[in-house]
Amino acid sequence: MDSVLLFGPGLFTWIVLPILIFIARILDVSLGTVRLIFVSRGFKLLAPAVGFFEVLIWILAMGQIMQHLTNPVCYIAYAGGFATGNFVGIHIAEKLSLGMVQVRVITDKDASGLIESLKAGNYGVTSIDGHGVSGEVKVIFTIVPRKEARSVVDLVKKFDPQAFYSVEEVGFVEKGVFPARKNWRDSGFLGLLRPFRKGK
Secondary structure: OHHHHHHOHHHHHHHHHHHHHHHHHHHHHHHHHHHHHHHHHOOOOHHHHHHHHHHHHHHHHHHHHHHOOOOHHHHHHHHHHHHHHHHHHHHHHHHHOOOEEEEEEEEOOOOHHHHHHHHHOOOOOEEEEEEEOOEEEEEEEEEEEHHHHHHHHHHHHHHOOOOEEEEEEEOOOOOOOOOHHHOHHHOHHHHOOHHHOOOO
16 A cells, blocks of 8 residues: 555656656746846847746646645745745856946046956946045946956946946946947857847
């Protein structure tokens, strides 16, 4: 009897089904993260397509939960898949690195070296004089592809480890100086997404 329960319906109910629910939740939560990225970046065709599969997978997972309300392992698998899906989704978002960000730097040092370094990297730079708590400061703005933000931050830290800087989301950019050779639109898989983007 025990062997029948282990290798028969019991195996599916207590092991296989929870694993499937766990995987389904990872997929639908990860797709949800990707969908939100596509919506915010203006991929008006890809976002609905991803949303379709996201909801389809979610319905299938919920259907199995509703059919096995007495199985606590399914609940644990559902919650675990949701948590893991968030973790996976964050990593997918980092890998995609879509869109543009603004890097704002405030320093009380002579910023000419940093400005020249940014120009040498073909980054557009705007600088203005400002007044901080401790006196005169230089405020520097540059808008770069998200995947280049880390390189710019490294330049800032190398120039002035004590400089204040912030990295902010930019919804739309037009007519600027950008490092074309590093543009996400020209790279591998991401270049394939360009036809689906609004205002391409």
